[in-house]
Amino acid sequence: xxxxxxxxxxxxxxxxxxxxxxxxxxxxxxxxxxxxxxxxxxxxxxxxxxxxxxxxxxxxxxxxxxxxxxxxxxxxxxxxxxxxxxxxxxxxxxxxxxxxxxxxxxxxxxxxxxxxxxxxxxxxxxxxxxxxxxxxxxxxxxxxxxxxxxxxxxxxxxxxxxxxxxxxxxxxxxxxxxxxxxxxxxxxxxxxxxxxxxxxxxxxxxxxxxxxxxxxxxxxxxxxxxxxxxxxxxxxxxxxxxxxxxxxxxxxxxxxxxxxxxxxxxxxxxxxxxxxxxxxxxxxxxxxxxxxxxxxxxxxxxxxxxxxxxxxxxxxxxxxxxxxxxxxxxxxxxxxxxxxxxxxxxxxxxxxxxxxxxxxxxxxxxxxxxxxxxxxxxxxxxxxxxxxxxxxxxxxxxxxxxxxxxxxxxxxxxxxxxxxxxxx
Amino acid sequence: xxxxxxxxxxxxxxxxxxxxxxxxxxxxxxxxxxxxxxxxxxxxxxxxxxxxxxxxxxxxxxxxxxxxxxxxxxxxxxxxxxxxxxxxxxxxxxxxxxxxxxxxxxxxxxxxxxxxxxxxxxxxxxxxxxxxxxxxxxxxxxxxxxxxxxxxxxxxxxxxxxxxxxxxxxxxxxxxxxxxxxxxxxxxxxxxxxxxxxxxxxxxxxxxxxxxxxxxxxxxxxxxxxxxxxxxxxxxxxxxxxxxxxxxxxxxxxxxxxxxxxxxxxxxxxxxxxxxxxxxxxxxxxxxxxxxxxxxxxxxxxxxxxxxxxxxxxxxxxxxxxxxxxxxxxxxxxxxxxxxxxxxxxxxxxxxxxxxxxxxxxxxxxxxxxxxxxxxxxxxxxxxxxxxxxxxxxxxxxxxxxxxxxxxxxxxxxxxxxxxxxxx
Numbered sequence: 094x095x096x097x098x099x100x101x102x103x104x105x106x107x108x109x110x111x112x113x114x115x116x117x118x119x120x121x122x123x124x125x126x127x128x129x130x131x132x133x134x135x136x137x138x139x140x141x142x143x144x145x146x147x148x149x150x151x152x153x154x155x156x157x158x159x160x161x162x163x164x165x166x167x168x169x170x171x172x173x174x175x176x177x178x179x180x181x182x183x184x185x186x187x188x189x190x191x192x193x194x195x196x197x198x199x200x201x202x203x204x205x206x207x208x209x210x211x212x213x214x215x216x217x218x219x220x221x222x223x224x225x226x227x228x229x230x231x232x233x234x235x236x237x238x239x240x241x242x243x244x245x246x247x248x249x250x251x252x253x254x255x256x257x258x259x260x261x262x263x264x265x266x267x268x269x270x271x272x273x274x275x276x277x278x279x280x281x282x283x284x285x286x287x288x289x290x291x292x293x294x295x296x297x298x299x300x301x302x303x304x305x306x307x308x309x310x311x312x313x314x315x316x317x318x319x320x321x322x323x324x325x326x327x328x329x330x331x332x333x334x335x336x337x338x339x340x341x342x343x344x345x346x347x348x349x350x351x352x353x354x355x356x357x358x359x360x361x362x363x364x365x366x367x368x369x370x371x372x373x374x375x376x377x378x379x380x381x382x383x384x385x386x387x388x389x390x391x392x393x394x395x396x397x398x399x400x401x402x403x404x405x406x407x408x409x410x411x412x413x414x415x416x417x418x419x420x421x422x423x424x425x426x427x428x429x430x431x432x433x434x435x436x437x438x439x440x441x442x443x444x445x446x447x448x449x450x451x452x453x454x455x456x457x458x459x460x461x462x463x464x465x466x467x468x469x470x471x472x473x474x475x476x477x478x479x480x481x482x483x484x485x486x487x488x489x490x491x492x493x494x495x496x497x498x499x500x501x502x503x504x505x506x507x508x509x510x511x512x513x514x515x516x517x
Numbered sequence: 518x519x520x521x522x523x524x525x526x527x528x529x530x531x532x533x534x535x536x537x538x539x540x541x542x543x544x545x546x547x548x549x550x551x552x553x554x555x556x557x558x559x560x561x562x563x564x565x566x567x568x569x570x571x572x573x574x575x576x577x578x579x580x581x582x583x584x585x586x587x588x589x590x591x592x593x594x595x596x597x598x599x600x601x602x603x604x605x606x607x608x609x610x611x612x613x614x615x616x617x618x619x620x621x622x623x624x625x626x627x628x629x630x631x632x633x634x635x636x637x638x639x640x641x642x643x644x645x646x647x648x649x650x651x652x653x654x655x656x657x658x659x660x661x662x663x664x665x666x667x668x669x670x671x672x673x674x675x676x677x678x679x680x681x682x683x684x685x686x687x688x689x690x691x692x693x694x695x696x697x698x699x700x701x702x703x704x705x706x707x708x709x710x711x712x713x714x715x716x717x718x719x720x721x722x723x724x725x726x727x728x729x730x731x732x733x734x735x736x737x738x739x740x741x742x743x744x745x746x747x748x749x750x751x752x753x754x755x756x757x758x759x760x761x762x763x764x765x766x767x768x769x770x771x772x773x774x775x776x777x778x779x780x781x782x783x784x785x786x787x788x789x790x791x792x793x794x795x796x797x798x799x800x801x802x803x804x805x806x807x808x809x810x811x812x813x814x815x816x817x818x819x820x821x822x823x824x825x826x827x828x829x830x831x832x833x834x835x836x837x838x839x840x841x842x843x844x845x846x847x848x849x850x851x852x853x854x855x856x857x858x859x860x861x862x863x864x865x866x867x868x869x870x871x872x873x874x875x876x877x878x879x880x881x882x883x884x885x886x887x888x889x890x891x892x893x894x895x896x897x898x899x900x901x902x903x904x905x906x907x908x909x910x911x912x913x914x915x916x917x918x919x920x921x922x923x924x925x926x927x928x929x930x931x932x933x934x935x936x937x938x939x940x941x
Contacts, residue, residue: 112804116662122729122845123661219659225805227651227659235643235651237547238540238825305546363811366790380536380822381649384812387787388805398804401662406838414830414838421546 095124095408096131098157100179101170102146105193105220106133108397109167110146124405132157134170158182165407167400168192177201184208184216189407193220193400199294203307203418210417215410217403222248222295223372225395226388230406232302232376233416239378241303244342245513248295250370250390251279251286252318252338256326257368260335265323278370288317289338289353296340296353303376304344306424308351314429316354325439325508328479329357332437332465335365336510348425350432357437357512430488435464435512437481438494441504444476448502452478455500459493461485475504481512519548519832520555522581524603525594526570529617529644530557532821533591534570540825548829556581558594582606589831591824592616601625608632608640613831617644617824623718627731627842634841639834641827646672646719647796649819650812654830656726656800657840663802665727668766669937672719674794674814675703675710676742676762680750680779681792684759689747702794712741713762713777720764720777727800728768730848732775738853740778749863749932752903753781756861756889758936759789772849774856781861781936854912859888859936861905862918867926868900876902876921883917885909899928905936 099106113120113128121127133149134157157163158179166183168190170176177197183190184205192198198205198218209216219229232241247253251273258269270287273279285291293313300308318338329336334357343350358365363385367373372390377383389395442448453463465481482490490509497503523530537544537552545551557573558581581587582603590607592614594600601621607614608629616622622629622642633640643653656665671677675697682693694711697703709715717737724732742762753760758781767774782789787809791797796814801807813819866872877887889905906914914933921927 108804112662116664116804119664119729120662123843225660225802226808227655230659231651231655234830235654235826236649236822237829238536238544238822240540240543305543378649378822380532380540380818380825382813382816382819384650384810386808386810388808392806394804395806398660398662398802401804402659405661406658409840410838412837414834414836416833419547 094127094129095165096129096163097165097167097404098132098134098160098163099130099167099169100134100154100157100176101168102133102135103169103171104393105396105400106169108393109169109400112394112397112401120401120405124408126408128404128408131163132160154179158186163188164411165189165191165404167404168194169400170194171196173197173200180205181208184212184214187212187214189215189217189411191217191400191403191407193218193396195221195291195294195298199297199310202298202301203420206418215407215415217406218298219403220396220399222298223374223386224388224390224392225398226372226374226386226390228299228374228386229302231386232299233419236376236378236381236384239380240344241376241378242344243377244296244299244303244340244374245364246296246299246340246374247337247364247367247372248340248374248390249286249292249338250372251283252292253367253372254278254370255287256318256321256336256338259321259323259326260330263323266319266321287319289315292338292340293353296342296351299374300342300349300351301420303342304349304422304424305419306349306422307420308349308426312426313351313353318355320508321355322508324477325510328439328467329437331467332357332481334359334512337364337367339364339513344424345427348427350427352429352432355510357510359514362513430486430491432487433484434487435482435484435514436490437479437510437512439477439479439507440497441475441477441507443502443504444471444474445502448476449478451500451502452497455496456482456493459489461490461493518551518553519589520553520587521589521591521828522556522558522584522587523554523591523593524558524578524581524600525592526557526559527593527595528817529820529824530593532817533593533824536818536821536825544825544829548832550832552828552832555587556584578603582610587612588835589613589615589828591828592618593824594618596620597624604629605632608636608638611636611638613639613835615641615824615827615831617642617820619645619715619718619722623721623734626722626725627844630842639831639839641830642722643827644820644823646722647798647810648812648814648816649822650796650798650810650814652723652798652810653726655810656723657843660800660802660805660808663804664768665800665802666768667801668720668723668727668764668798669788670720670723670764670798671761671788671791671796672716672764672798672814673710673762674796675707676716677791677796678702678794679711680742680745680760680762683745683747683750684754687747690743690745711743713739716762716764717777720766720775723798724766724773724775725844727766728773728846728848729843730773730846731844732773732850736850737775737777742779744932745779746932748901749934752863752891753861755891756781756905758783760934761788761791763788763937768848769851772851774851776853776856779934781934783938786937854910854915856911857908858911859906859908859938860914861903861934861936863901863903863931864921865899865901865928865931867928868895868898869926872900872926873902875924875926879920880906880917883913885914885917
């Protein structure tokens with residue numbers, strides 16, 4: 094029998110307790126022994142949500158962190174503190190740690206892995222990215238022989254749900270957000286999701302593993318979906334694209350390019366068909382080529398599935414087979430302006446002869462050529478103009494747009510969105 | 518330094534040697550030590566394809582199997598013998614074994630894992646299914662807390678390439694097969710691919726892991742794609758489907774249903790967009806829901822990527838963390854006639870009044886109702902009739918078709934294909 098202690102009994106914690114119960118036999122048969130939840134830390138003793146937890150509840154972290162019979166600590170509190178301190182104390186006390194905490198891992202993963210290695214215990218965090226989708230372990234193990242040079246991923250279910258709703262039911266952003274909140278896909282304060290921070294944390298974790306260099310979320314240029322209007326979605330459709338919040342990491346020599354932002358994906362791009370709350374991670378490695386992992390990126394039971402897989406691994410790897418930090422590179426993070434891409438630009442201008450000529454002239458002067466142009470929807474003599482450029486460094490585009498903004502006829506540059514083509 | 522011996526220097530063997538060379542630093546940094554290819558067994562000493570192998574070539578298996586300095590044996594010969602005997606001798610000599618051999622693993626995986634467990638060494642075979650796509654290890658580790666109840670997979674790149682060619686360029690089967698042979702995607706004797714045997718071997722391996730019961734290829738009802746005509750592809754398109762060779766495993770109580778056959782997939786089915794030589798495995802588990810793994814299912818470097826990942830794991834798990842057979846269930850394999858599905862039927866009949874009424878009458882008598890009917894292409898007073906049924910057990914359908922076949926007006930039942938809808 095293997096005793097574990099769980100810190101936190103929210104949605105995921107409850108899912109873990111329930112799944113250990115419902116699939117306990119299967120787990121024991123695969124592992125050769127039972128997993129026993131000995132103690133569960135809750136903030137509020139009256140909030141023990143599941144009857145299974147009865148008699149195991151404690152409000153004192155010491156009951157878990159200092160219990161010598163508990164060899165595995167499962168941290169499911171979320172947030173930075175006290176989760177970080179608890180994880181460190183568990184490691185100091187030579188306990189394996191399993192966590193779903195993307196905030197802590199994305200910021201302190203390097204130090205914590207180093208600690209775990211020094212002490213000789215497992216630190217596992219499969220559930221911190223992609224919910225139940227196997228991604229951390231496949232990258233660390235199955236793709237270990239590859240130089241991975243690109244990650245493109247949909248890592249946030251909330252924003253993907255909102256964008257799917259906007260695209261498929263013509264809701265505007267606010268309405269789609271409310272819909273997500275009603276379904277429990279978005280929190281009452283949805284900013285970490287819609288501003289892209291959640292995706293940036295997950296990209297930091299994946300990039301650190303993929304490129305073997307430590308990436309923290311503050312290094313990632315992050316733009317959310319709150320600037321996406323329904324008209325952008327409609328133009329995208331007209332042009333053959335769908336808009337997704339994409340997390341991209343690219344290895345370029347001794348540098349990495351890291352971006353979280355809305356992207357227009359052509360309909361044959363493997364990520365373009367990822368709908369609703371689903372997540373997907375597309376990796377490109379020098380030996381394996383393109384591989385993709387797809388599934389539910391969040392939710393009670395999918396996340397519990399990943400947490401218990403880690404617990405089982407910690408039991409199995411008690412005596413060996415552990416993996417620690419592999420960030421042996423120190424790569425620079427490229428300035429976001431250097432990012433080369435195609436771009437979609439939506440702007441509003443007075444409907445006067447020669448406007449389009451003037452705008453495309455300004456772009457041409459900066460070596461930016463256009464692959465598509467749409468001009469329509471004239472209202473009150475203001476026309477909406479949509480342009481799609483060929484590949485250009487963002488800084489060149491921004492320079493051109495600064496010029497264009499100053500033109501008398503230009504009312505507003507409403508949106509600029511990266512464009513990615515499909516399979517090359 | 519870790520010494521390995523490689524049995525076989527064909528395409529995959531050459532890939533492994535090359536990748537160990539080109540990414541050797543990366544591998545050593547992640548693993549903390551070098552992997553050294555000490556000896557390579559070849560059948561024909563003059564066929565050492567890569568200069569890297571020089572000085573390491575031997576024609577005597579003993580040089581590897583009996584060398585005490587070699588702790589890991591990598592079997593890449595393919596075929597049943599002598600591969601099986603060599604693997605057994607390596608295990609007896611307490612060497613870890615890594616293999617890409619789907620033939621041996623699908624037939625003898627149970628015994629070999631049992632042997633490896635008794636001796637206390639690793640037996641790893643990630644490369645035997647899905648080329649470079651991580652699938653075996655994610656199932657065994659990352660999804661270990663799940664009852665997996667369904668596998669649907671495209672496991673053979675050759676047939677998927679042929680079907681993609683037929684669909685996208687209107688080639689007939691023979692022409693598409695020749696095209697596959699020209700590109701090196703199909704062998705000169707393509708029967709193991711196009712008859713579905715290759716997919717059945719891989720399904721046997723995946724099902725054994727997913728359902729925790731030993732499945733061998735002979736238990737799997739297997740139908741290839743050689744009966745698919747261009748007209749079936751065209752009708753499928755007209756009806757909103759695409760035809761793929763799908764390997765399906767389904768847990769139904771104490772039984773499993775196992776099928777490899779062409780299937781019409783609706784365009785919103787996650788497998789429907791898998792084109793060319795790509796493979797994909799869609800799993801459904803009780804906690805994780807739907808997850809999908811996608812990538813190149815074959816080829817020199819993708820397969821080498823999986824082989825080296827296994828070698829790295831064998832090094833890491835030298836002292837613990839190993840996994841053995843988890844087939845603790847003994848589930849029955851359902852008779853194929855019990856498989857319930859929708860079906861597409863294409864038949865030819867004399868173009869006389871009442872033919873369709875008579876046919877649908879015979880179906881109705883057997884409780885089979887129709888969701889779609891197309892009748893056209895009358896040539897020489899023979900009409901082609903296409904029917905799509907609602908869900909029905911195959912044996913009921915076959916009984917009805919036996920009746921229909923006897924009708925004077927019915928010239929031929931040209932094809933019967935399973936139909937699967939998309940996301941439910």
